[in-house]
Amino acid sequence: MNLGGAIRAIISFLIFVVLHYTLRPLLGWRAPMDFLVLALLLASVRVRPATAAVIGFVLGLISDSLVPGALGAGAIAMTVVGFGASYLKAVFFADNLVLNAFFFFLGKWVFDILYFVGEQRVKGVELLQQLLLWSPLSAAVTAAVGVLLLFLMRPLLEPAPA
Amino acid sequence: MARAIRSNTRFDLIILGTCIVLAFAARALPETMREPMATGMRRSFLAPLVMLQESAERGRQSLLQAEPKQAHLDSLSLGAMKAVSLESENDRLRKLIGLGSRLRWGFVPAEALHGRGVRDETTVILSAGSRAGVTRLSPVIAPEGLVGVVDQVDPTMSHAMLWTNPDFRVSAMTPDGTAFGIAQAHLTGATGGYLIELRGVPFRSTLKPGAVVVSSGWGGVWPRGIPIGTVLEEIKTSEGWARTYLLRPAVNPADVYSVMILRRDRLAKGFDGIWESTAQVDQAAQRIVVSGDSAAKAAALAEAAARRAVIDSIAKANGTPLLGVTPPPTPALDTSPEAVAARAAARRAAAARRAAADSAARQNQANPTQADTARPVIPADTTRRPPGAIR
Numbered sequence: 306m307n308l309g310g311a312i313r314a315i316i317s318f319l320i321f322v323v324l325h326y327t328l329r330p331l332l333g334w335r336a337p338m339d340f341l342v343l344a345l346l347l348a349s350v351r352v353r354p355a356t357a358a359v360i361g362f363v364l365g366l367i368s369d370s371l372v373p374g375a376l377g378a379g380a381i382a383m384t385v386v387g388f389g390a391s392y393l394k395a396v397f398f399a400d401n402l403v404l405n406a407f408f409f410f411l412g413k414w415v416f417d418i419l420y421f422v423g424e425q426r427v428k429g430v431e432l433l434q435q436l437l438l439w440s441p442l443s444a445a446v447t448a449a450v451g452v453l454l455l456f457l458m459r460p461l462l463e464p465a466p467a
Numbered sequence: 468m469a470r471a472i473r474s475n476t477r478f479d480l481i482i483l484g485t486c487i488v489l490a491f492a493a494r495a496l497p498e499t500m501r502e503p504m505a506t507g508m509r510r511s512f513l514a515p516l517v518m519l520q521e522s523a524e525r526g527r528q529s530l531l532q533a534e535p536k537q538a539h540l541d542s543l544s545l546g547a548m549k550a551v552s553l554e555s556e557n558d559r560l561r562k563l564i565g566l567g568s569r570l571r572w573g574f575v576p577a578e579a580l581h582g583r584g585v586r587d588e589t590t591v592i593l594s595a596g597s598r599a600g601v602t603r604l605s606p607v608i609a610p611e612g613l614v615g616v617v618d619q620v621d622p623t624m625s626h627a628m629l630w631t632n633p634d635f636r637v638s639a640m641t642p643d644g645t646a647f648g649i650a651q652a653h654l655t656g657a658t659g660g661y662l663i664e665l666r667g668v669p670f671r672s673t674l675k676p677g678a679v680v681v682s683s684g685w686g687g688v689w690p691r692g693i694p695i696g697t698v699l700e701e702i703k704t705s706e707g708w709a710r711t712y713l714l715r716p717a718v719n720p721a722d723v724y725s726v727m728i729l730r731r732d733r734l735a736k737g738f739d740g741i742w743e744s745t746a747q748v749d750q751a752a753q754r755i756v757v758s759g760d761s762a763a764k765a766a767a768l769a770e771a772a773a774r775r776a777v778i779d780s781i782a783k784a785n786g787t788p789l790l791g792v793t794p795p796p797t798p799a800l801d802t803s804p805e806a807v808a809a810r811a812a813a814r815r816a817a818a819a820r821r822a823a824a825d826s827a828a829r830q831n832q833a834n835p836t837q838a839d840t841a842r843p844v845i846p847a848d849t850t851r852r853p854p855g856a857i858r
Contacts, residue, residue, distance in 0.1 A: 385487070
């Protein structure tokens with residue numbers, strides 16, 4: 306990735322992070338989109354798996370620090386998701402919106418599974434309901450928003466050649 | 468090449484493992500360490516994000532509460548709009564209650580129902596009829612003064628002619644009885660309001676603007692002393708033998724919604740002191756406030772005196788000095804000849820003062836007037852007491 310591409314990627318990443326802390330609380334949906342996961346996925350496809358894991362770890366710590374009692378759960382989930390996304394980038398990040406949407410959906414769902422299991426706050430039927438109903442819904446919304454943003458920010462989000 | 472790839476993969480896995488171990492370590496931290504760590508991050512490099520999130524939350528709350536707030540604002544506006552009319556109605560009702568308490572008996576309270584048709588500004592329907600004791604030609608009054616007279620009576624309601632009616636007349640006079648006349652409605656213009664004309668005032672009687680005009684009691688319908696209006700100015704008419712004055716009416720019939728109908732048996736008892744001037748009412752209110760203050764002050768003084776008496780009696784019982792009294796130090800008794808002579812002289816002087824006081828008291832008993840103005844002589848206490856003794 307050249308310097309210009311790196312700067313554009315960083316700007317896109319920051320935009321997603323800011324959207325996560327502005328648009329998401331403003332909408333306040335029951336199944337919210339996750340801009341942090343989107344930012345992580347879009348960054349992961351541009352860097353090595355090790356770097357993606359570090360980015361995921363840092364992003365996870367950031368999100369955990371704003372949720373009392375969940376420190377570490379998000380870091381685990383984001384680390385795994387970032388590493389996996391970077392590892393699978395050649396498979397998924399083709400110039401195909403449907404594939405990208407599935408990539409976002411899968412990334413968000415896996416993140417939620419790891420997060421809620423690691424957090425251990427929600428248990429039993431409630432956990433199942435969360436993982437099988439609300440998490441897929443949230444993942445679908447995230448995927449839709451991700452595809453939309455991918456379309457809108459195409460000049461900024463051109464992936465580096467694999 | 469293959470070795471490089473394997474090396475890179477191993478490096479990636481090592482980093483992944485490190486990150487996961489660190490994340491698990493963070494997860495496994497005890498609550499006492501986890502929370503300070505999170506707080507430290509929130510207060511340092513995450514502070515801008517926290518601020519953004521708080522702003523967004525506030526924005527969402529504002530959006531959610533916008534509709535209830537608007538509804539609340541509308542309710543408040545509606546309440547504020549009603550408040551003015553409620554205040555004026557409250558004021559009128561208070562006056563009406565005050566008038567009722569002054570009249571004491573012989574009246575029928577009624578609601579005045581205004582029509583909105585032609586000539587309806589000169590008549591009104593009253594919500595009390597013959598069953599309540601209303602009869603034809605019963606005077607209708609408001610706290611401010613004269614309103615009209617009942618001209619038709621039904622069992623449950625009655626019809627009254629307001630003073631604005633062209634057929635309405637009332638004998639009027641000034642409160643001191645120096646000028647008499649006949650009051651009737653005076654239409655100021657095609658679209659203007661009503662004033663009152665006081666006609667037939669003797670030419671020798673001049674009324675100044677602001678003079679109050681009341682009903683004279685002549686004619687048998689209206690009792691004496693009900694306010695009709697105040698003089699605005701004299702108007703010129705073709706009658707050369709009498710003056711005509713324009714009065715500002717005491718009551719605007721359009722604003723009258725609650726009235727009192729005077730029963731015929733009440734008219735004969737008089738209405739002295741029923742309509743007091745505003746100044747008198749204000750003075751009475753001020754007197755009530757002042758007397759309330761005086762009573763409170765007297766109560767406070769009495770309470771303080773009682774408290775002081777209790778403390779003094781306790782102090783006496785305990786043999787301690789009274790409250791606020793510092794016992795003077797008793798000097799040692801001087802036995803020198805000069806001191807003995809001085810004490811003897813002091814005793815003689817004290818005896819002389821006591822004798823003078825006794826004679827003055829006898830004189831005062833003989834002459835009470837002088838006793839009221841004479842300054843009382845307080846005999847000096849020269850009795851020697853041991854140290855610490857209570858006087």
